[in-house]
Amino acid sequence: MNPKYRKIFEPIKIGNMTVKNRIEISPAAPRLASSDSLVSPELIEWTRELAKGGAGIVTVGISQVTPPNPAFTGYTVNMSHDRVVPGLSVLADTIHRYGAKASIELAGFAFGHNMPEGMSPIDVMSQEQIDTWIKLFTDGAERALKAGMDMIMLHGGHGILISNFFSPLFNHRTDKYGGSLQNRARFACELLDSICTRVGNRLAIEFRLSASELVTGGIELDETIEFIKIIEDKIDLVHVSAGLLLDDAIAPFVTQPAYIKRGYNVHFAAEVKKAGLKIPVATVGSIDMDLASDIIERGDADICAMIRTAIADPYAVDKARTGREDEIRPCIRCVLCLNRTHGNEGIRAACSVNPKAGRELELKHEPLPAKVKKKVVVIGGGPAGMEAARTAADRGHEVILFEKSEKLGGTLNLAVSPDFKADLKEYLKWAIRMTSRHPNITLRLATEATPERILAEKPDSLVIAVGAQASIPPIPGLDGKNAVWVGDVESGKARTGNTIVIAGGGLTGCETALDLARKGKKVTVIEMVTEKQMIQVSPNPMNALLQLLRKEGVEVLPETKLIRAGENHAYVQSSGGEQEIPFDTLIISLGVKPRLQEVAKFNNLVNDVRIIGDCSVNRGTLYTATTDGFNAALDI
Ligand SMILES: Cc1cc2nc3c(=O)[nH]c(=O)nc-3n(C[C@H](O)[C@H](O)[C@H](O)COP(=O)(O)O)c2cc1C
Ligand code: SF4
Structure with a gap:
């Protein structure tokens, strides 16, 4: 045992079970379930790697309790039918084989069409619909139990159904489910009571929530702590995240790209811990093994959940345990994985640094020793x-x-x-x-x-x-004495003046803009395509980056074409006509x-x-x- 991570490897009791260490694999749906939303061999091998890597708890990603909606749920596990149980039991057995506890995240989404301004789908839910939701979740929990799962994680965060009830942002009801926090917590309480009645203490319950929804009018930490106190006797573990998925500007704070600090939610978890709860507290958000060790040592949380650290290197936990931490392949927080699974494409997870991620079945035995040494x-x-x-x-x-x-x-x-x-x-x-x-x-x-x-x-x-x-396109003036290639700026080979125009608003151009703006330079970014198209290239980091650029005073001009460059002026064309933008340095970031x-x-x-x-x-x-x-x- 590596003494550096000693605290992480102390067992912990959650409900009736003892977990071997303090690392939880945070839920991630890699889009590897079958097209009819059942457990597939691909999902089993994805999960096997995570369990084999040494975490104490492995959580299967979002699994909806409502019947599959092909437009939305494709290739994620669906818990609405008994058909899911046999496959899920294989998944549970696979996780158990490596000494980890098996958990699955249950979730539901309230969809509303043509909602009146300022109303949300839960505002118009009838009592009958509420009762149906509670039954759907309870049935899902029972199926998890039948399959041999040790725990369920109820998704009560990120702006999806359960959280909608206790969030003042979404809940405008005036009946017993709306108004006071006690009333807004009623749905969660009834849901938890129903599950407890059905499964008793044979299944531990983890409740995932956003300590703060990070938007004006959303739930904030103080109320969250009060909410946890209301439900704490009904759950075994509270899981502290933050943010909303439905808001593109906030989504990067749920799965933080490299521009946002690591351990983003730890301060929230630490405050929850200070509230003196009877249950353990988990936290999540850009945590690697070193940070996890600090968090557990400091007592800011009892459990650290992580997914990208484990996608980048499924064996991170075991490498830390056995003193091989310098072999852990680090996650670069590029968010390619999530952009694929949760972006417009909705395709299988993959990773920039781990070529096996998402291909565990295909590459199960690779790399194989070569038959002929070459x-x-x-x-x-x-x-x-x-x-x-x-x-x-x-x-x-x-x-x-x-x-x-x-x-x-x-x-x-x-x-x-x-x-x-x-x-x-x-x-x-x-x-x-x-x-x-x-x-x-x-x-x-x-x-x-x-x-x-x-x-x-x-x-x-x-x-x-x-x-x-x-790649320098044939635009007149790009060979001028004040025009430089972005790579030379990044490497420090080219010096820049104080007023800068960057031609090209891809990730490289925008990251360079952020760096220079933070060094006190006045920066303008010009980009031919629309802002929406700029974001589509890599939605999560780009949404964060554009917000940071604006905060630093960078002017980002989408739909603006560079026509030619003079010695100190860029001549550009946009829907507003031609314009000249002064610069000391023109940085060319138009691809390679x-x-x-x-x-x-x-x-x-x-x-x-x-x-x-x-x-x-x-x-x-x-x-x-x-x-x-x-x-x-x-x-x-
Ligand atoms: C590829 C991927 C898929 C995810 N899928 C889910 C999911 O199914 N349910 C969920 O609640 N969170 C999901 N998340 C969010 C993570 O559970 C986690 O809260 C977030 O990524 C921050 O943790 P990390 O920094 O360790 O990635 C996903 C994240 C990633 C990267
Ligand atoms: S794709 Fe990027 S963010 Fe996702 S795990 Fe790999 S390195 Fe990390």
Whole structure:
């Protein structure tokens, strides 16, 4: 046992059960259930990884208690029919196999159409409908019990049904369910009583809530604490989150991107703890193993829930327990996972740093030891090249990695300097550490790959990961003396004046704007597409980023096209006509393009060549880089 995390591994009693440690896998629906909302082999393998990784509690993600609505519930577990029980029992057994407790999140959504202004769906709910909801939840709880689950988590936060009743923002009823907090808590109390009557103390109950809905008129901490006191005799664990999902501006505070501080809800949990409850308190929100240790040591919460730490590295808990914490692959809080599962696409979870995430069934036994040991040369030590090198080396191949600069990391080295890129910096350090110390990898740093050098190594397989370069469109003036490429600004190679125009409002342009604005510069961002389209690229972080930019006084001009640049003016066109914007420095952030000429130098050198990462796609991301690197190495 690693003494550093001693407190985390102290068992805790929740209701009638003893949990082996203080880490709970927070609910996440990875969209891996079957299309008819039953447990699938894919979901079982996703869950197995989380349980095997060492957490004390594994919570199955949002599982609705109402009959499936294909437009909304697809590929998540549905608890409204007994058909769910057999599959769910396999899931419970899988979790138990690794000594964890099995829990499932039950939830419902109140939908209303053509609601009068200022009213919410629960305002018009009849007593009969309320009773039906209570029955649906109670039936769902009983099915969880039948399947062998140890606990249910009732979703009473983030603006969905149960919370709507006790939130003053949503509840405008004037009957016994509205008005005073006692009345607004009535629905939760009746629901909990009904569940307790049906399942007794054979199932523990965790209640998830938003300590603050983070909007004017929403529930606030003081009232939340009073609410918890009303229900505490009916539950076994309270789970403190914050925010609302229904509000795009607030949603990033539920699953915080890298620009928002870690441990976002801990201060709320600490206040709840101070209220002297009889039940333990869990908290959640950008918690990694080190932070969890601090939280438990300080007594700010009794349990730390986390999901992204575990998606990025399912074995994080066990690595911490066994003194291998430097091997934990850090989550960069890019929120790709949630943008996929909860965004417009509603597709399976995936991860920028863990290429197996969401593919646990397909890759269950990968990476397999190679049948024939080969010599693999990788050109390029960026994230794709490093991933390919490590995976090939893990399989037993002998790997030579060429990197022309003095250190590994490629373009990631450019991006990590702002404070809000601390998570990415940790990942970069991890990737370099794990690559550098792998016994099967030989590094050739500060060594430019040439066809002669590559052939001299006599490789069986060649992996080309030479990355991308700036894409500068043919707009007049972009070669002017005050125009610089965003990558050179990020790396510190290019200096900037005080008044800055950034051409290109993608994530890179906006992050650079935030960094410069925080350094006291006056920044304007111009972007051709609409604000909605800007957000669509990566909704969760972009929603947060745009709010932060406005707070820092950055002017963001969507639907504005750069026509030409003078020495100190950008000439732009928008629906309001032509306009000139002064600058000391014009930063060009208009994307990158694959380094095809570099690729062409090598791609016929040997029979087995794989081209991966940014040099193989337009608009590559860290996700495409690591996935490509991993996939390529599996097939060598
Ligand atoms: C991919 C993904 C899926 C999620 N699905 C759910 C869900 O089904 N139910 C829920 O209450 N929260 C869900 N969440 C929110 C998490 O449970 C958690 O509250 C939030 O992400 C903050 O924790 P973290 O920083 O450890 O990710 C999801 C989060 C992610 C990243
Ligand atoms: S996709 Fe990004 S936010 Fe999600 S777990 Fe992976 S690294 Fe973390």
